[in-house]
Amino acid sequence: MTKTHPRMTVTKAVVPAAGLGTRFLPATKATPKEMLPVVDKPAIQYVVEEAAAAGLSDILMVTGRNKRALEDHFDRAYELEELLARKGDRDKLRRVQESARLANMHYVRQGDPKGLGHAVAVAEQHVAGQPFAVLLGDDLIDPRDPLLSRMIEVQQELGGSVIALMEVDPSQIHLYGCAAVKPNGFGEDVVRVTDLVEKPDTADAPSNYAVIGRYILDPAIFDVLRETKPGRGGEIQLTDALRGLAVRDASTGGPVHGVIFKGRRYDTGDRADYLRAIVRLACEREDLGPEFRSWLRDFVATEMQS
Ligand code: UTP
Numbered sequence: 001m002t003k004t005h006p007r008m009t010v011t012k013a014v015v016p017a018a019g020l021g022t023r024f025l026p027a028t029k030a031t032p033k034e035m036l037p038v039v040d041k042p043a044i045q046y047v048v049e050e051a052a053a054a055g056l057s058d059i060l061m062v063t064g065r066n067k068r069a070l071e072d073h074f075d076r077a078y079e080l081e082e083l084l085a086r087k088g089d090r091d092k093l094r095r096v097q098e099s100a101r102l103a104n105m106h107y108v109r110q111g112d113p114k115g116l117g118h119a120v121a122v123a124e125q126h127v128a129g130q131p132f133a134v135l136l137g138d139d140l141i142d143p144r145d146p147l148l149s150r151m152i153e154v155q156q157e158l159g160g161s162v163i164a165l166m167e168v169d170p171s172q173i174h175l176y177g178c179a180a181v182k183p184n185g186f187g188e189d190v191v192r193v194t195d196l197v198e199k200p201d202t203a204d205a206p207s208n209y210a211v212i213g214r215y216i217l218d219p220a221i222f223d224v225l226r227e228t229k230p231g232r233g234g235e236i237q238l239t240d241a242l243r244g245l246a247v248r249d250a251s252t253g254g255p256v257h258g259v260i261f262k263g264r265r266y267d268t269g270d271r272a273d274y275l276r277a278i279v280r281l282a283c284e285r286e287d288l289g290p291e292f293r294s295w296l297r298d299f300v301a302t303e304m305q306s
Pocket of ligand 1: 017021022062113118138
């Protein structure tokens with residue numbers, strides 16, 4: 001059994017980005033969905049920026065087919081940089097270089113995309129027995145509503161693993177992993193997770209707390225993942241493995257805590273949410289916002305009339 005170190009600092013992040021992105025076909029036929037632009041940055045860059053802002057400077061990206069675009073994006077682009085430098089276009093040059101300077105990037109291939117639990121399992125060697133963060137490559141958390149640093153703080157205080165929860169309308173819970181929770185006396189936004197179920201029907205859901213794509217995991221998760229059989233959709237589900245950790249005590253890598261997130265979040269793997277993310281972020285941008293908001297106001301007014 002993996003030895004656990006509840007108070008070890010969290011320095012590494014794992015970003016699974018090997019899914020097939022079938023909801024976005026044909027856009028994702030030759031491009032990973034995590035590379036789809038949200039305004040003018042690929043979705044995955046927001047995620048890597050979030051990890052770096054929380055002090056996680058070592059990032060392992062789990063990739064699959066079409067991984068080149070992901071690797072190239074976080075690497076230098078010498079020809080392009082030289083061209084922009086020659087033109088004296090410092091602003092574009094800065095934007096091109098930014099992504100390569102964010103963190104120490106590492107890559108591992110998942111092989112077959114057998115599910116999120118399987119994607120996390122391939123990170124075992126890199127994580128090397130420390131608690132680590134997992135950030136889903138298609139889940140955007142608004143940088144003004146910090147979540148990851150709070151989760152790290154809770155993990156450092158309480159040990160075990162920490163997942164992010166968000167209240168959703170009960171009619172939507174079938175789209176998420178769902179957590180049964182009880183108070184744990186550590187602040188209004190923190191609960192103890194007693195059970196988990198992947199994408200339950202509304203009638204069977206133990207709560208309306210949905211699991212969203214940020215986790216701080218104890219390395220004991222790898223022992224549980226090895227034993228985890230394919231679940232819903234024939235995939236190895238991270239939710240099922242977390243369920244195994246939730247019933248453990250501190251001496252064997254448990255328990256699981258939940259941080260309740262009330263901020264802004266976008267699931268860029270979902271087409272409607274992806275569009276909402278672009279509109280909202282474009283409206284808030286200093287450079288694009290004023291013109292775009294004015295166009296949007298006219299557009300909506302016209303739509304309302306028709
Ligand atoms: P999703 O279930 O949203 O991704 O996984 P998907 O399977 O690519 O999406 P659809 O339903 O076909 O459109 C959440 C995250 O986990 C990663 C995905 O890349 C995404 O960031 N993932 C999922 C993996 O890395 N490997 C897998 O086997 C499955």
